Amino acid sequence: MSKYNPSKIEKKWQQYWEDKKLYQAEDFGHDKKNFLLLVEFPYPSGDLHTGHWFAFSVPDIYGRYLRMNGFNVMYPIGFDAFGLPAENAAIKHNIHPRDWTKKNITKMSKQLRSMGAGFDWSREVSTIDPEYYRWTQWIFIQLYKDGLAYRAETLVNWCPQDKTVLANEQVIDNKCDRCGSVVEQRNLSQWMFKITSFADRLIDDLQDLDWPESTKLAQINWIGRSEGAKIKFPVSIRQLADQFPEPETRNQKLETSVEVFTTRPDTLFGATFLVVSPELAQKWMGMGWEASQEVKDYISQSLKKTDLQRQEETKDKTGVSAGFNAINPMTEKEIPIWIADYVLGHYGTGAIMAVPAHDQRDYDFAKKYGLPIKEVVLNEEKFIGVANEKEGVLISSGQYDGMTSEEARKKITQFLKEKGLGELHKNYRLHDWVLSRQRYWGVPIPMINCSDCGYQPVPETELPVKLPPLKDFMPADDGRSPLAKAGKWLKVKCPKCGKNAERETDTMDTFVDSSWYYMRYTDPKNEKEFASQEKMAKWLPVPLYFGGAEHNTMHLLYSRFITKALRSQNLIDFSEPFFGRRNHGFIMDSTTGQKMSKSKGQAVDPDEQVAKYGADTMRMYFAFMGPYDQNYAWNFDSVLGVRRFLDRVWNLLQPVLSIKGHVLSEDNTKELDIFLNKSVKKIGEDIKAHKFNTGVSELMKLVNKFEEFRNQGYLIPNTKYVILLKLLSPYAPHIAEELWIEVLGNKTSIHLEKWPEINEELLLKESVTLVVQVNSRVRDTMSIKRGLSEDEVKKMVLANEKVKKEIEGKEIKKFVYIQDKLTNIVV
C-alpha cells in the first residue's frame, strides 16, 4: 500500500493536462455555453504570495464545477506588467525594468502552474507586449478622436520622491500610496480622459449589474453626484468702483455677480453672507481687484497650505471680509462677501452661499465672526448651537412660507431661472482621469507635438509606438518624462504637415492597460483588431469577475469608463464590462492583524508550503478557511487538518483492490446512497453560491461516513467511490485524477466527467428529525418520515413520554406545527 505523496503525483498530472490541452477554451464549434471566468491578472512583483493563491486557486474550484456542469469555461491569466515598482527595483538592483519584469513573469508563470488551476495558457496576455500595447495606444487614439482624451493644465498631485504625477486615487492621506512621501500640488499640462462625461451613466447603469452592494455604493460615493442649483448673487454696484478702480477692467473683465452652487435652494432666504474660496479670490485679483492688504495676506497664506493642512483646521475656521457686498436675490438685501479656505476652489463654482442656521460649517463660521443667523426651515429638530440641516417647512421666506423644502426648491429655482439668476445643476466629486505619467516603464502616449499643427495622433498604421530601449530611465526633476532623453526616437515628422516634430514623452497610467485586458483574452493573437467582434460576442460581457475590494473605485470604474467610451463609438456592442462581480478578502498576519506583505517580512512562502503539504492541500485549505469574501488571519494549524483529510481519502481508496471485507447490506447501501445524494446536492449548491468552505466540510463528512462503513469491515463498491472522487475533483484535482486513473483504472481524465446526478426521490426518503418543544423549550427529538400530516404528528407527540410529563394536568393553549421540522406545545 503506497503512501499519499503529492510531490510525486502533482507535477505528473499538471503535465498531462497541458499535453492534453484540457483547459484550452474553444471559441466556436461546440454547443456548450461559453463562460469567461475572470480573475484580476497579477502584477509581476517577484514571487507568488499567499494572496495570489487565495485569489486564483479558489475561483478555479468554481471554474471546474462549471466545466463539469456543461459549460465551456475560459479561465485566462496574464500579467499587468508595466508600472512603477519595476523602475524602483531596477534603480535599486541596477537591472533594466524590462529584464526585471520578464524574469518575474517567467518565475511567476512557473509558480502559477504549480497550483493545478485550469488556466488557459494559450491565451496569456502581457501588457508590456508591443502587440498588446499597440491596441492600448489605438484605444487612446479612438478616445482622442472622440474628444474623450484631451490635454489640459491642471493642478496635479506631484510626488517629490517618485518624481511623477499621481492620480487622486493614488493619494492616500495626502501621501503617495507607493512611497509614502507627502504629495505636493503642481500646475502641469497633462493628458486626461473625460470620465466625467459618463458620470451619470456610471451611476445609473450600476443597477443592472450583479455586484456587491458595497462596491456599487463605493462607486456612487466616489462619483459623488449632488443635485441642486447654480445661483447668481449680483455684486452691489455702489461698491464696485471702490474695489475695481480701473474703469476699463471694471467694464470688460469684471464679473458682476458671484455664482454659487447649492443643494438647498430652499434655504436661500437664510443666506446671510457669501463665502469665496481663496482660489477664486486670487482669480479676481488677476482681473483687477484691488484687495486690501489683509485680504492679500490671507489669500497667499491659504494657498501655501497643503490640502492636509486645510483639512486639519476643520474645527477652527479662518477667513477675512472681502470688503464689499452682494445682493441676496430673494430678500434683495445686501449681504457681506467673505473669503475663507473652508470653501474649496476645485468643487462647484468655488463659492458658496452661507446659510448658518442650516449648515454646521456656515454656523461655526458665522459664530466666530459675528455674522447674522436667520432660520428659514422649521422641523422637529431644534436649533441650539448645532445647525438644523434637515428639511422641513419654510418660514420667514416671504411668499414661500409654509411650503415644504422640496416644493420650495422647485419654485425658488424656477423664479430665479425666469430672472436669469439661476438654473438647475448637477455637481460631481469625480474629476477627469489624469493619465499622463512622467515615467519610463509604461505605454508611450501615441501623440506627436508639432509647433505648427499642435498635437496630432500617430497614424494607426504606425502603431505600436514602441518604448525606446533607454539605458538612463531615471526620471527628471523638471517634470519631464525620461523619454525626452531618447533623442532618435523623439524626433519625428508631423503626420499632418511633415515638418520636424516631437513625440509625446509621457507614458500612460497602468490603469489604462488593465482597463481593457479582458477583451484581449477573447482573441489574444489578433493582429488586425484589438479583438474580433465575433469572438467578443461569444464571451462578453464577463459573466463573473473575482477580485479584491481595493479596486472598487479605481480599476472597476476605469474599465467601465473605457468600455462605455468604446461602446459610444460602436466599437463594441456591450456597455458594461463585468456583469457579475465578487470580492474576495485578503490574508492578514495572524499576530499583527495587518495585511500580510513581503516588505514587512511576514509573508509565507507558498512554494515551501506546496513542497511540504502539496498543492491540493493548499487549495482546499484556502477554500476551507472561511467565507470567500472575508478577510483571514493565516493560521497554519488548520492546514494540517486538510492534509490529514486528503491522506484519509487516499487510504480509503487503497483497499479497493483487495477483496477482503464483506458486502454492504441493502440497508447500508440505502443509507450510503442517501448520504451521497445529499452530498452531491449540498456540495454543488455550495460551490455555485461560492460557499467553498461549507463544501469542504460536507466532503469531510462524506469521507467520515465512508470510513464508518469501512471500519465495520464493509467493502464499498467502486461506483460509490467514483461519486466521492468527482465531488472532490474541483477542490483537489491532482489526487482525484491519480485515484481515478491509477487506482480505479479509468482511461480519460476525471476533469472531463459530468457532475453526478441528484436523485430527488432519494432526497425525500431521508428521515427527518422532528424537534419537540413544550413552551418553546426543547424536550425531545423524534426521527420521523418526511411528509406526515399534522394530525399524525400531533398524535405521536402527545404520546411521547417526556411530553406527557411536561403537560400533565395543564391546558394546551396552542399547538404549533412546522412540516418536517418542529412542534411546539404551549400550555
Added chain:
RNA sequence: GCCCAGGUGGAGAAAUUGGUAACCUCGAAGCACUUAAAAUGCUUUGCCCGCAAGGGCUUGCCGGUUCGAGUCCGGCCCUGGGCACCA
C-alpha cells in the same frame, strides 16, 4: 461627521434565512499502538450546578415583536474598511 462590512466556544467557523446554537476543522486533555517519540486510531471538550439521572445559562450591550430571535425592529458600545470642510 457620513456610508459600508462585521462582533457566535481556547482558534478558524456552521446554522436549511424566524425553528435543536456551535456542523466540519484546528488546538487541548485522556486512552490505545510503541522500548520511546512521531504518525495513526478512539474518547472527552461552550459555561454553571450535580456522583449521576438531570437541570439551568449562553450568539457585543439594553429593550421590543413572536409560541419561538444569532437571524426581524428600536437604541447603544466596540472592530475593520471607504469617503470626508464636496456646500
